[in-house]
Amino acid sequence: MIKILESLFDSNEKQLNKVQVLVNKINTLEEEMSKLSDIELRDKTLYFRKKLRIDLETVRDDFYKYNKVELKKKLDQEKELLREILPEAFAVVREASKRIANHRHFDVQVMAGYVLFDNKVAELFTGEGKTLAANLPLYLYALTGRSAHLVTVNDYLAKRDAEWTGHILNSLGMTVSAINSGTQYKYITDEEALKRKGDEAKELIAEREKKAKEAGRLKYDHMSGVNLVECSKKEAYDCDVVYGTNNEFGFDYLRDNMVSNLDERVQGPRYFAIVDEADSILIDEARTPLIISTSAQASNEMYKQFSNLVNSLKIETHYSVDEKSNSVSLTDVGIDAVEKALKVKNIYEDPQLTYHLDNALKAKELYKLDDEYMVRDGEVLIVDEFTGRALPGRRYSEGLHQAIEAKEGVEVKRESRTMATITLQNYFRLYSYLSGMTGTALTEAEEFASIYHLDTIVVPTNRKVVRKDYNDVVYRTQIGKFRAIVEDIREHNEKGQPVLVGTTSVEKSEVLSTMLSKEGIAHEVLNAKHHEREAKIVAQAGQKGSVTIATNMAGRGTDIALGEGVKEVGGLYIIGSERHESRRIDNQLRGRSGRQGDPGESRFFVSFEDELMRLFGGDKMQMIMTQVGLDDDTPISMGILGKTIENAQKRIESHNYDIRKRLVEYDDVLNQQRNIIYDLRTKILEISNTPRDDLKDDLIKDIKYTLSLDVEQLQDELDGFGITRKESWDIPLLDKLNFKLNPLDISILKKILEHTDYLVQSQLEGDMEIDNIEERNLYIQLKNLITEETFENAVKRLKFKNSIEFFRSLEDLKTVERTKELKRLVLISYIEHIYMIGVGPMSELSKVLILQSIDRFWMEHLDNMQDLREGISLRNLAQRDPLVEYKNEGFRLFDTMLKTIDENVVNRFFKVRVVRREEALRAPIKTEKEEVKSISDNRPGKIAKQQTIKRDQKKIGRNDPCPCGSGKKYKKCHYPEFG
Structure with missing residues (x-):
C-alpha cells in the first residue's frame, strides 16, 4: 500500500509540474483579456466556435450519425482542437469571473480546471473553490455546442450554483440551467427578471447588489432564485451548461428510453460531465440502483x-x-x-x-x-x-x-415491478468524457481508476492548512463519551469558539441535542431537513459562540465563513462524535474547518460501544476493555488504539470496495443487455420517424408480384436483415413491390416467415392424413395467427374458393412444396393486411407492436434477472462460480426474451385493425378499451398477460448446422426435405 501511495504522489507531482507550465501561459494572457470590452470578451465565444468549425444546428446529431468507434475518433480529434484553444478560453472565463463576481481564479483553481478538462478526479481541499474551478472546463466543452453537465448531490446546490455560474457564463453568451426533481430552471438576465417578475425582482436584485458590495464579491449565498425561471426539461437540457443531481440525470436517461416518439426525449447526448462530490456520488451511492417501477x-x-x-x-x-x-x-x-x-x-x-x-x-x-x-x-x-x-x-x-x-x-x-433500472456506476460510464472533483479522493484512487478509468490528482491548496488535528479520545461507554463531548462543547463555547459536532445518525444527533438542552447550551440541529435551510444554518456555524450539531455530511458544499473575533479564539472547532466506517468521511468532517489558511481544531471522541469498535475492533479491543478497568468518564489514551481504529476502518473500506466491484461485475451483464434493448428501441424510433415515400395504393399489382415471388430466395435475403444494421436494409425482392416497406415492416415480415417455418416444421409432417381439415393442428394454428377475413381473402388470391380447398391442395404435394405454398399464403396475407390497415398507418402500427412487446417483456426479464441474482450465490455449494453462472443463465434468459418478443409481435400483427371513429363510438365500452389498449397504449404493465405456448422441441434455424452432421447449413442440406 505504501508503494502505491508513493507512486501516486510521484505521478501527482510530475503532472502538476506540467500543468504549472500551462497556468503560466494563461497568466500571461491576463493583461490582454483585461483590455477587451465586455462585448469583445463576449465575442470570444463566437471566435472559438468558428475556430472549432462548429455547426450548432447539427452538432448534437453526431451521437446518432456515427457508430461508437467513429464517434470516439471524431470526439478525440475535436478534443485536441479544444486543447489548442484551452489557454485563451480559460483566460476569457477568468476575466469574466473577475468582472461579474469579483472572483479571480487562483492558480490552483486553474490547475484544477485543467485536471477536470483532462478527465481526471481533482482532489481540492474543502473551501478551495470547486464551483469556480469547474466553470473553466464547462465553458470549454460547451463551446462544441453540446451540453456540458455538472452533477451535484442535491437540488439546492444545483439551483444555487446554476444561478451563480449563470451570471458569469451568460456574460460570455452561454446559456445555463438547473434540473431539479419536478422542476427545471434556466438562467435569465436582470433585465429579463425585471420584465417577468416586476417589483419582486427589483427588491431581490437590489438586496443581492448590496450584499455583494458589502462582501466585496458576488457570493453563493447571495443567490435568491431571481435570475432563474421555470422551463421545460427539454429547454433545460438544450442549454450549454446544465446543473442537476445524479438521480435526475440518471432517471431522465431511463425515461428517455421508455418514450414512444423521439421528440419526447429530453436529455440529448451524454458528452461531458463533472461529478461534484465525486466520492459521495460515484462511490458511496454506487451500490444503490436507480429504479423506475410500477405497482404490482x-x-x-x-x-x-x-x-x-x-x-x-x-x-x-x-x-x-x-x-x-x-x-x-x-x-x-x-x-x-x-x-x-x-x-x-x-x-x-x-x-x-x-x-x-x-x-x-x-x-x-x-x-x-x-x-x-x-x-x-x-x-x-x-x-x-x-x-x-x-x-x-x-x-x-x-x-x-x-x-x-x-x-x-x-x-x-x-410492492413494485421494475420497468427500468441502472446503477450510477453504469450511467456515468455512458458519458464520452467524465471528470470528478471532491475534497477527499486519494483514499479511493484505486476504485476511481478500476471502475471509472479515472486517475486522481491532488491539487495543492492556495494557502497552507494550519488546522490542529488532535488525537482521538476513547471512552469505555457511549454515555461516558457523550458526557465528555457535552463538557468539551461547554468549555469551547464559554470562550466564544464556534463548535460543529458531526454525528453518524439522526438518533445520535438527537441524543446530543437533548443533553445540551439540559445543560442550557443553545445550539442548532441539522438532520433530514430542507437543504436550503440546512445550508444557511451551516454557513452561520462559524459565528462566535455558535454550536451546531449535524450529520457528518450535512451542508456539504456550503462555505463556513469565520465570524468576527473567531480567529483569535482558535477558529472553528470540529468534534466527531464517532469514527465513521470510512476514513474519507472523517476527513470530510475535519475539512469543514481550516479553509483558506484559517485557524481551526478537530478531535474525535470514540467509545468501545460504537458500532465500528464493537463489530470490527477485534480481540485487542476486548482485551483492553477487560484489563484497563476504568470508569465511564475516564478517557483511555494508548498508542495501540489509534492504529486499531485505523485498521478497522481499512478492513471495512476494503470490504465495501469488494462489494461495489462485484456489483459492477454483475451489473455489467444486465448493462450489456440494456444497451442492446435501448439501441434497438432508439433505432425503431428513428425509423418510424422517417417519412415514407412512393406510396401507391395498388393491391392487384403487388399480389400478382407476390404470387410469382420465390419465397425461399426472399427468406435467404431476409436472413442477413437486422433493424440496427442499416447496410442490411436493401432487400431486392421487396424493392419490386409497388409500395416500399420500411425496415420495421420488413422486420415483422421476417419474424412472420420464421414463425411459419416453425409451424410447418413442427406440425406439417403427417398432418395431411387427418380427414377433417378443420381439426388439423396446422390449420388451427394458422387460423389463430391470421384473422379469418384476411386468411380467406388470401386463399382466394391463390385461386381457391376457401381455406379448406387450399389445404386439400397440399395433400398431394411434397413437403418442400407444401412449405413454399404455405409461406406464400402467409406472405399474401401480410400484403392484404397492410392494405387493410393502410400503407400510411402501417409505420405507426409496426412501431407500436414492436415497442409494446419490447417494453413488456423487458420488464419481465428484469424481474427474472433479479430472481436469478438473488439465488445465484447458492451455486457456490456446487463448487461453481456464481458470477460465471449468472452470465450464462442471464444470456439464456435474454435470448429467450428476444424470441418471446418476436412471437408476441407475430401473434398480434394480424389481429390489429384500424377502428373508424364512428365505429369506435358505436362499439361497446369494453371492446373500445381493448382496441385502444392493443394499438395505442405503450405503457408496460397495462397490457393483458399473454399466454405463452411452450415449444416441446428446439427449433432448428435455417442457418444452423444441419443435425445430420454434414457440416452444411440446414437450409442447404435437409431443410428442403423436412422443412
Whole structure:
C-alpha cells in the first residue's frame, strides 16, 4: 500500500509540474483579456466556435450519425482542437469571473480546471473553490455546442450554483440551467427578471447588489432564485451548461428510453460531465440502483401477519443476528415455533413464506427507527447513511420496505415491478468524457481508476492548512463519551469558539441535542431537513459562540465563513462524535474547518460501544476493555488504539470496495443487455420517424408480384436483415413491390416467415392424413395467427374458393412444396393486411407492436434477472462460480426474451385493425378499451398477460448446422426435405 501511495504522489507531482507550465501561459494572457470590452470578451465565444468549425444546428446529431468507434475518433480529434484553444478560453472565463463576481481564479483553481478538462478526479481541499474551478472546463466543452453537465448531490446546490455560474457564463453568451426533481430552471438576465417578475425582482436584485458590495464579491449565498425561471426539461437540457443531481440525470436517461416518439426525449447526448462530490456520488451511492417501477398486484396482508409473528419470537431463543453480515437466522426452536404458528409442516417448501419471514426479521432487528429510516406523516422514509437526510421517493426493494411499514403500523404500500433500472456506476460510464472533483479522493484512487478509468490528482491548496488535528479520545461507554463531548462543547463555547459536532445518525444527533438542552447550551440541529435551510444554518456555524450539531455530511458544499473575533479564539472547532466506517468521511468532517489558511481544531471522541469498535475492533479491543478497568468518564489514551481504529476502518473500506466491484461485475451483464434493448428501441424510433415515400395504393399489382415471388430466395435475403444494421436494409425482392416497406415492416415480415417455418416444421409432417381439415393442428394454428377475413381473402388470391380447398391442395404435394405454398399464403396475407390497415398507418402500427412487446417483456426479464441474482450465490455449494453462472443463465434468459418478443409481435400483427371513429363510438365500452389498449397504449404493465405456448422441441434455424452432421447449413442440406 505504501508503494502505491508513493507512486501516486510521484505521478501527482510530475503532472502538476506540467500543468504549472500551462497556468503560466494563461497568466500571461491576463493583461490582454483585461483590455477587451465586455462585448469583445463576449465575442470570444463566437471566435472559438468558428475556430472549432462548429455547426450548432447539427452538432448534437453526431451521437446518432456515427457508430461508437467513429464517434470516439471524431470526439478525440475535436478534443485536441479544444486543447489548442484551452489557454485563451480559460483566460476569457477568468476575466469574466473577475468582472461579474469579483472572483479571480487562483492558480490552483486553474490547475484544477485543467485536471477536470483532462478527465481526471481533482482532489481540492474543502473551501478551495470547486464551483469556480469547474466553470473553466464547462465553458470549454460547451463551446462544441453540446451540453456540458455538472452533477451535484442535491437540488439546492444545483439551483444555487446554476444561478451563480449563470451570471458569469451568460456574460460570455452561454446559456445555463438547473434540473431539479419536478422542476427545471434556466438562467435569465436582470433585465429579463425585471420584465417577468416586476417589483419582486427589483427588491431581490437590489438586496443581492448590496450584499455583494458589502462582501466585496458576488457570493453563493447571495443567490435568491431571481435570475432563474421555470422551463421545460427539454429547454433545460438544450442549454450549454446544465446543473442537476445524479438521480435526475440518471432517471431522465431511463425515461428517455421508455418514450414512444423521439421528440419526447429530453436529455440529448451524454458528452461531458463533472461529478461534484465525486466520492459521495460515484462511490458511496454506487451500490444503490436507480429504479423506475410500477405497482404490482400483490396482497399486503402477509406483511402484517408476519410482522405480528416475528414480534412473538425472541432473539437468541428463536433466531440469531449477525450484524457483520447483516443477516438474521432462525434457530431450530425458531423453525418449530414458526411452523406451528403458520400450521405448516416445512416452512422452506413455500418460497413465499420464507420471503415474508426473512423480511419481517430483518425489519425487526437490522433496520432501526431514526437510524436507517424515519416515519414522517405516516410514511416510512429511508435515511441516507452518509448525510442523515431523508430520501423521499426512495424505497427498499424486494418487500423490505413493506415489512418495515408493517412493523411501524403505517399503510403498507404495494410492492413494485421494475420497468427500468441502472446503477450510477453504469450511467456515468455512458458519458464520452467524465471528470470528478471532491475534497477527499486519494483514499479511493484505486476504485476511481478500476471502475471509472479515472486517475486522481491532488491539487495543492492556495494557502497552507494550519488546522490542529488532535488525537482521538476513547471512552469505555457511549454515555461516558457523550458526557465528555457535552463538557468539551461547554468549555469551547464559554470562550466564544464556534463548535460543529458531526454525528453518524439522526438518533445520535438527537441524543446530543437533548443533553445540551439540559445543560442550557443553545445550539442548532441539522438532520433530514430542507437543504436550503440546512445550508444557511451551516454557513452561520462559524459565528462566535455558535454550536451546531449535524450529520457528518450535512451542508456539504456550503462555505463556513469565520465570524468576527473567531480567529483569535482558535477558529472553528470540529468534534466527531464517532469514527465513521470510512476514513474519507472523517476527513470530510475535519475539512469543514481550516479553509483558506484559517485557524481551526478537530478531535474525535470514540467509545468501545460504537458500532465500528464493537463489530470490527477485534480481540485487542476486548482485551483492553477487560484489563484497563476504568470508569465511564475516564478517557483511555494508548498508542495501540489509534492504529486499531485505523485498521478497522481499512478492513471495512476494503470490504465495501469488494462489494461495489462485484456489483459492477454483475451489473455489467444486465448493462450489456440494456444497451442492446435501448439501441434497438432508439433505432425503431428513428425509423418510424422517417417519412415514407412512393406510396401507391395498388393491391392487384403487388399480389400478382407476390404470387410469382420465390419465397425461399426472399427468406435467404431476409436472413442477413437486422433493424440496427442499416447496410442490411436493401432487400431486392421487396424493392419490386409497388409500395416500399420500411425496415420495421420488413422486420415483422421476417419474424412472420420464421414463425411459419416453425409451424410447418413442427406440425406439417403427417398432418395431411387427418380427414377433417378443420381439426388439423396446422390449420388451427394458422387460423389463430391470421384473422379469418384476411386468411380467406388470401386463399382466394391463390385461386381457391376457401381455406379448406387450399389445404386439400397440399395433400398431394411434397413437403418442400407444401412449405413454399404455405409461406406464400402467409406472405399474401401480410400484403392484404397492410392494405387493410393502410400503407400510411402501417409505420405507426409496426412501431407500436414492436415497442409494446419490447417494453413488456423487458420488464419481465428484469424481474427474472433479479430472481436469478438473488439465488445465484447458492451455486457456490456446487463448487461453481456464481458470477460465471449468472452470465450464462442471464444470456439464456435474454435470448429467450428476444424470441418471446418476436412471437408476441407475430401473434398480434394480424389481429390489429384500424377502428373508424364512428365505429369506435358505436362499439361497446369494453371492446373500445381493448382496441385502444392493443394499438395505442405503450405503457408496460397495462397490457393483458399473454399466454405463452411452450415449444416441446428446439427449433432448428435455417442457418444452423444441419443435425445430420454434414457440416452444411440446414437450409442447404435437409431443410428442403423436412422443412
